Amino acid sequence: MATTATNGNALKIQQFSSSEEFSHNFLKAKPGIWNWMTTVDHKKIGLMYLASVVFFFFVGGMLAITLRLELLSPAQNFMDADTYNRIFTLHGAVMVFLFIIPSIPAALGNFLLPMMIGAKDVAFPRLNLASFYIYSIGALFTLISTGLNPIDTGWTFYTPYSTSTGTAVIWMTLGVFVMGFSSILTGLNFIVTLHKLRAPGLSWGKLPLFCWSIYATSIIQVLATPVLAITLLLLIMERALGIGIFDPAMGGDPVLYQHFFWFYSHPAVYIMIVPAFGIISELIATFSKKTIFGYWPIALSSLAIAFIGSLVWGHHMFVAGQSELAVVVFSFLTFFVGIPTGIKILNWVATMYRGSILLASPMLYALYFLFLFTIGGVTGIMLGAIGVNVHLHDTYYVVAHFHYVMMGGTVFAFLGGLHFWWPKITGKMYNEFWAKVAGVILFFGFNLTFLPQFIMGSQGMPRRYYSYIEQFQSMHVYSTYGSWVLLLGFLIIGAYLLHSMFRGEKATSNPWNARSLDWMTSSPPDEHNFPYSPVVIHGPYDYHKPESEFLLGIAGSDHHEEITVGTETKVKQ
Amino acid sequence: MDYIARLLLPPQESTFAHEVDALFHFINFTSLILLVGITFAIIYFAIKYRRRSDEDTTPLITHNNTLEVTWTVIPLILILIVFAWGFSSYNTLRAVPDDAYEVYVRAYSFNWEFTYPNGVRSTNDLYVPANRPVKLVMRSSDVIHSFFVPDFRIKQDVIPNRYTQQWFQTKGPGSHVIFCTEYCGVGHSDMMGMVYALEEEEFNAWLEEEASKDIESMPLVEVGELVWRSEGCMGCHSVDGASGIGPTFQGLWMRERNFTDGTSAVADEDYIRESILQPRARVNVGYQNIMPTYSGILSDRQIEGIIEYIKELSE
Ligand SMILES: [Cu+2]
Numbered sequence: 001m002a003t004t005a006t007n008g009n010a011l012k013i014q015q016f017s018s019s020e021e022f023s024h025n026f027l028k029a030k031p032g033i034w035n036w037m038t039t040v041d042h043k044k045i046g047l048m049y050l051a052s053v054v055f056f057f058f059v060g061g062m063l064a065i066t067l068r069l070e071l072l073s074p075a076q077n078f079m080d081a082d083t084y085n086r087i088f089t090l091h092g093a094v095m096v097f098l099f100i101i102p103s104i105p106a107a108l109g110n111f112l113l114p115m116m117i118g119a120k121d122v123a124f125p126r127l128n129l130a131s132f133y134i135y136s137i138g139a140l141f142t143l144i145s146t147g148l149n150p151i152d153t154g155w156t157f158y159t160p161y162s163t164s165t166g167t168a169v170i171w172m173t174l175g176v177f178v179m180g181f182s183s184i185l186t187g188l189n190f191i192v193t194l195h196k197l198r199a200p201g202l203s204w205g206k207l208p209l210f211c212w213s214i215y216a217t218s219i220i221q222v223l224a225t226p227v228l229a230i231t232l233l234l235l236i237m238e239r240a241l242g243i244g245i246f247d248p249a250m251g252g253d254p255v256l257y258q259h260f261f262w263f264y265s266h267p268a269v270y271i272m273i274v275p276a277f278g279i280i281s282e283l284i285a286t287f288s289k290k291t292i293f294g295y296w297p298i299a300l301s302s303l304a305i306a307f308i309g310s311l312v313w314g315h316h317m318f319v320a321g322q323s324e325l326a327v328v329v330f331s332f333l334t335f336f337v338g339i340p341t342g343i344k345i346l347n348w349v350a351t352m353y354r355g356s357i358l359l360a361s362p363m364l365y366a367l368y369f370l371f372l373f374t375i376g377g378v379t380g381i382m383l384g385a386i387g388v389n390v391h392l393h394d395t396y397y398v399v400a401h402f403h404y405v406m407m408g409g410t411v412f413a414f415l416g417g418l419h420f421w422w423p424k425i426t427g428k429m430y431n432e433f434w435a436k437v438a439g440v441i442l443f444f445g446f447n448l449t450f451l452p453q454f455i456m457g458s459q460g461m462p463r464r465y466y467s468y469i470e471q472f473q474s475m476h477v478y479s480t481y482g483s484w485v486l487l488l489g490f491l492i493i494g495a496y497l498l499h500s501m502f503r504g505e506k507a508t509s510n511p512w513n514a515r516s517l518d519w520m521t522s523s524p525p526d527e528h529n530f531p532y533s534p535v536v537i538h539g540p541y542d543y544h545k546p547e548s549e550f551l552l553g554i555a556g557s558d559h560h561e562e563i564t565v566g567t568e569t570k571v572k573q
Numbered sequence: 574m575d576y577i578a579r580l581l582l583p584p585q586e587s588t589f590a591h592e593v594d595a596l597f598h599f600i601n602f603t604s605l606i607l608l609v610g611i612t613f614a615i616i617y618f619a620i621k622y623r624r625r626s627d628e629d630t631t632p633l634i635t636h637n638n639t640l641e642v643t644w645t646v647i648p649l650i651l652i653l654i655v656f657a658w659g660f661s662s663y664n665t666l667r668a669v670p671d672d673a674y675e676v677y678v679r680a681y682s683f684n685w686e687f688t689y690p691n692g693v694r695s696t697n698d699l700y701v702p703a704n705r706p707v708k709l710v711m712r713s714s715d716v717i718h719s720f721f722v723p724d725f726r727i728k729q730d731v732i733p734n735r736y737t738q739q740w741f742q743t744k745g746p747g748s749h750v751i752f753c754t755e756y757c758g759v760g761h762s763d764m765m766g767m768v769y770a771l772e773e774e775e776f777n778a779w780l781e782e783e784a785s786k787d788i789e790s791m792p793l794v795e796v797g798e799l800v801w802r803s804e805g806c807m808g809c810h811s812v813d814g815a816s817g818i819g820p821t822f823q824g825l826w827m828r829e830r831n832f833t834d835g836t837s838a839v840a841d842e843d844y845i846r847e848s849i850l851q852p853r854a855r856v857n858v859g860y861q862n863i864m865p866t867y868s869g870i871l872s873d874r875q876i877e878g879i880i881e882y883i884k885e886l887s888e
Binding site for chain 2: 080081082085152154158160161164165166248249253254255288289290291293294295296297319320321324327328331332335336338339342343345346347349350352353354355356357358359367370371374375378379381382384385386387388389390391393394395455458459460462463464465466467468469513543544
């Protein structure tokens, strides 16, 4: 037992042991559907999000499989243009709004953020539950839209097509509008949580990088999402009330819509990828058993990306008819996103240098990520170069590029994170052999699906075509075969994770010997996260310090007692 | 190298295609070096520093300012090069020569209509003089479309409330496919056309022949076929019985039509005329309400030509 001086007050610190068996496992506490639905426990809310995003990923994925099947041969196969258009729109909308935006922040973020900072919950637990219900209501609206008359505008809802089509655009945009609020509130909640609820001693410089990335993401969510809301509202007003804003037939300007839309949706790309960066930082440090290289460059580059990323929306519109000066300025700024992104990649690789590298499945996902995301990044540079962009814009090259970023990047990181924290979340281990097999299959299938899309894209194959000229067939065939391999990989993952849930071996509290606070409690965690009030003296990647020094808490405390220690309190050794 | 260029890019058929391609290859090449470097480092580290025992300890290396600066500055230089290069090729794409031959382009779902200086019009087939700068002045009459010719490396959105422009100069006679690359609805994938670059004399001869086609003295059936071919009907209506975006013209004459509002009618002269001038008034069951109106575009004689043509197709 040690005594520490804190601003003149004495704080007694005690060491706890990680092998303690706690009786208050959150999964067992307060069972029953009703208790789950009304829970304010961030872990349970995180799990409800997790179940939703996994479900929507499955839906979006099956839609993609159907699209790829239609594209197996040049002429119409088994669906007409109209059906194809609706399906590709739904695929995009489901994947973007229902899966990827909430995937890491709302599902894993909710579960982990409070644990990583040693808090009992997020700052506003009820608001957190409200966010989930708002998300559900938004999802319901999109479902209604799909039931009524599935939309065919593309997930971008470009005017004037979206104002003139006969499909249920209003319900869909209303759904996205509502989900935006969920995103804003979650972001707000996380920002306040990070500012106010850090455990004693957990200075900003000791924050796990996952928290930094969620912090940057939250800022974008809070600042950019309202613009999407405004845009969609204007679109709804135009369709419902005939107020001319975007439709030239009513005196509006369609390019204005594109500015509004991308003003949100470009930063949204970073809402989707920045949390993935956070996961990768955790994975690489943990499985290299080594202090992260360049903590501050990695942490701050997330913020830099959030900032620069807000200034480059015009690069989606190089050939849309905006002024040439705007084109040049947007191109110039776009390249600067590449710098912080490159810094991250190189710092991660440098972290592995002289580490003690364990190639467990989460680490393998992180390495796949590095490879795929680098391709996604450099092809982004290609698209930023205006002369080349004119040729590549709206071809399959762009489709391949963003799938390398969103799927090769975010989804692979998400999978890595899911495997990494699976023992913590469920208290069970999964089958490592099958996890490795599935990972290799996914990596192979992914490249088989999307590499050919780069080639046909630069050859000139336009996107959103349900039929195409014969010249492009061979590439389409590879791509469709690849989609089947991907499907196989995901089925295997589904199978062993389900198996693990029911039959899996029991997990220890810290199976990967990590150092951050989320591992300093039982698996699954206690109902209130920690049975003691954690105190932090080391950084989350201080692998040179013994693990026991990371299990510190305020002496004599247990979870029944409220401890009041100012969060600003510095704990000195 | 040549093989890779041919695998990745369409043939270079415009005067500036090589400039765009050079940058494309430069970025690919640089990226490849980067990717190989990173991949190699990862694999090397993963093998060399693999975990040997759970008791392994690792050195405390927190950061290295020299390294951070290096891998900020080198990419910075690279992106500035790429930006400047992209900018300069964009300038070429945008700087329309003064002596360019001008063609007006009207896009509508799902056709391209070209109007030449002497008043001749063609649909989906763009004829241009080879080896001479051609400027396209483009406008849409409904939603946004985008005019893309991969062989020329040109693309520009065509929007409803403003003219947009682009230009190209071919390296010789030839034919090149045009795609619509802004999603515009059911016919988007079929909104294709061809550019035919002809030698100067050949092109002038074509222009004259088209200009001299006098629909006033042509038999009505031929007028009808001409309209079908050149006004875009062809893109949606077949004449061989195949169903497309719209119903086929074959066997249409005097057939009973059923509409989405539950009514029905017989395809006579009045009905066909109405279908062309107010296509949205009654919509056939099984089809979408997307046929553009031709009111103000087709003359009475042209409409009568269509009627006669449809009659003939049903005999
Ligand atoms: Cu179009």
